Amino acid sequence: KAGVTQTPRYLIKTRGQQVTLSCSPISGHRSVSWYQQTPGQGLQFLFEYFSETQRNKGNFPGRFSGRQFSNSRSEMNVSTLELGDSALYLCASSFRTGVNNEQFFGPGTRLTVL
Amino acid sequence: KQEVTQIPAALSVPEGENLVLNCSFTDSAIYNLQWFRQDPGKGLTSLLLIQSSQREQTSGRLNASLDKSSGRSTLYIAASQPGDSATYLCALTGGGNKLTFGTGTQLKVEL
Numbered sequence: 708k709a710g711v712t713q714t715p716r717y718l719i720k721t722r723g724q725q726v727t728l729s730c731s732p733i734s735g736h737r738s739v740s741w742y743q744q745t746p747g748q749g750l751q752f753l754f755e756y757f758s759e760t761q762r763n764k765g766n767f768p769g770r771f772s773g774r775q776f777s778n779s780r781s782e783m784n785v786s787t788l789e790l791g792d793s794a795l796y797l798c799a800s801s802f803r804t805g806v807n808n809e810q811f812f813g814p815g816t817r818l819t820v821l
Numbered sequence: 822k823q824e825v826t827q828i829p830a831a832l833s834v835p836e837g838e839n840l841v842l843n844c845s846f847t848d849s850a851i852y853n854l855q856w857f858r859q860d861p862g863k864g865l866t867s868l869l870l871i872q873s874s875q876r877e878q879t880s881g882r883l884n885a886s887l888d889k890s891s892g893r894s895t896l897y898i899a900a901s902q903p904g905d906s907a908t909y910l911c912a913l914t915g916g917g918n919k920l921t922f923g924t925g926t927q928l929k930v931e932l
Binding site for chain 1: 852853855857862863864865866867870872873910912914916917918919920921922924925
């Protein structure tokens, strides 16, 4: 069974641009969550989608948004990029939402903002 | 607000040694705790999931325990190998799939 895939793996953008990242969960998984990882802040939760609905949201500005499609694939968009948005963006998939769900992570997208 | 701390932040051991990584959390109202490893520049690999009703889980040379009342989890690695070198992260949920991550322990196993 294929794991979680994320595209692209690397991105270089300049300040003020916008970017869209994609995540395909493990087949059969309906929950997708996004995380930002930086050396200073560690891993921080962005949001979770389940059955095309946002279930939970972290403490990030509105420039960060996401969506989920009917095939459970998810996209994350960051508008008006800032230097501080440079990070490794990870998505995780799980069979369901709720409790006691093991989550599986993709390899991440490394975003560099110049 | 849940705070998750991992001690030590870094650890270097000779090959073959048994070791314990610690994870402490401030709010005992958790549902499950998951241990991950992360190799440099890579994603996270799930190692063990301890559900709220469980006290420990084992997989191969790894054993993880959970004591919610004291706010602690430990990851025990037996007979460490150079391939175990990575950053180890604990993460917990208080409901839903939102994971709150610890600060991580960077482990180096030397030949």
